Amino acid sequence: MSVSLVLADLYIYPVKSLGGIRVTEAVVEPRGLRHDRRWLIVDERNQFMTQRQTAEMALLKVLPAYNGFLITHSARPELLPLYVPFEATPERTLFVTIWDDMVFAWRGTPEADAWLSEALGRACKLVYMSDMVMRATDDGAVPGHVSFADAYPFLLVGQASLDELNSRLPQAVPMNRFRPNLVFSGGQPYEEEAWGQFRIGELIFEGVRPCGRCLVTTIDQGTAHKGAEPLRTMAPYRTQNGKVMFGQNVTGPGSGTLRLGDALLVQTTLT
Structure with missing residues (x-):
């Protein structure tokens, strides 16, 4: 032991x-x-994105902030930090796919979508998993x-x-x-x-x-x-x-x- x-x-x-x-x-x-992997970046088809296919995601760093966090781009200082709250609101929703699961998600802000699309050079969206979503282990x-x-x-x-x-x-x-x-x-x-x-x-x-x-x-x-x-x-x-x-x-x-x-x-x- x-x-x-x-x-x-x-x-x-x-x-x-x-x-x-x-x-x-x-x-x-x-x-x-708490707060671990509750946000997800998805592409224009609402498919999840990771470094497996988009290695540039490694350049997006996350820093703590009040009631949320900041995302910065380590290679593009001209992009001002993006603030993201720890939780989203259910104002805009959609279904997203992660591996074999399709789950309900809340949208982030249009500003977050635009920032990430610029940072990664492709159209993408930021979505949030609420406590109502039951994705099986x-x-x-x-x-x-x-x-x-x-x-x-x-x-x-x-x-x-x-x-x-x-x-x-x-x-x-x-x-x-x-x-x-x-x-x-x-x-x-x-x-x-x-x-x-x-x-x-x-x-x-x-x-x-x-x-x-x-x-x-x-x-x-x-x-x-x-x-x-x-x-x-x-x-x-x-x-x-x-x-x-x-x-x-x-x-x-x-x-x-x-x-x-x-x-x-x-x-x-x-x-």
């Missing part, structure tokens, strides 16, 4: 596939951390609901896992390549992928399955340049069932608060 494990970093990503915000504490809600394979995250409410990564990977790479990569919500220190590399039930502070979480990684991990989040690493190095020793694994998909307790420095205790492992 693991000992001396500590919650070292907490991240929210207010807009799916844009930059994250490191926070010192976060409220846990039924579909993940992992297409219903796991109980619960999820935001605009790919499939699960939380992604957990151990710092030791990244350190071990970086020891193999020709050039180290930062944690932001993997977009975790929860990062812990202590323990052994990749041990989180075997965790079942574990406690952070007083809150109980459930590890479900290791996370299969995509090409987003090969995009430099500072420049939006694509490369071969870290997937090329990871593939020979981290591939399971045809996917390169890194981190653990996790479901949570539905309510509570997490704080940096919370102790972490593993209670069961996956069989």
Whole structure:
């Protein structure tokens, strides 16, 4: 059983596939951390957009602001920061598609749509998931609901896992390549992928399955340049069932608060 494990970093990503915000504490809600991936950018066909197809999204950084956040373009300082509130209003609505799900969404402002269209060089819209929307976790394979995250409410990564990977790479990569919500220190590399039930502070979480990684991990989040690493190095020793694994998909307790420095205790492992 693991000992001396500590919650070292907490991240929210207010807009799916844009930059994250490191926070010192976060409220846990039924579909993940509060404000995490509740906004989504969609194209002219109302299909979700990510860095997989539009690597330039990596250049859009997110900064905390009062009751919301700012989006900036790191390569285009002439674009003034765009303010977005944490929540939208139901004045304009539409259906959007994310993976195999079609869900009801609230529109952002015309100003936000125009700013993002200019920043990304193509027509797009900003939409919000309200609490009324029930998008099933992992297409219903796991109980619960999820935001605009790919499939699960939380992604957990151990710092030791990244350190071990970086020891193999020709050039180290930062944690932001993997977009975790929860990062812990202590323990052994990749041990989180075997965790079942574990406690952070007083809150109980459930590890479900290791996370299969995509090409987003090969995009430099500072420049939006694509490369071969870290997937090329990871593939020979981290591939399971045809996917390169890194981190653990996790479901949570539905309510509570997490704080940096919370102790972490593993209670069961996956069989």
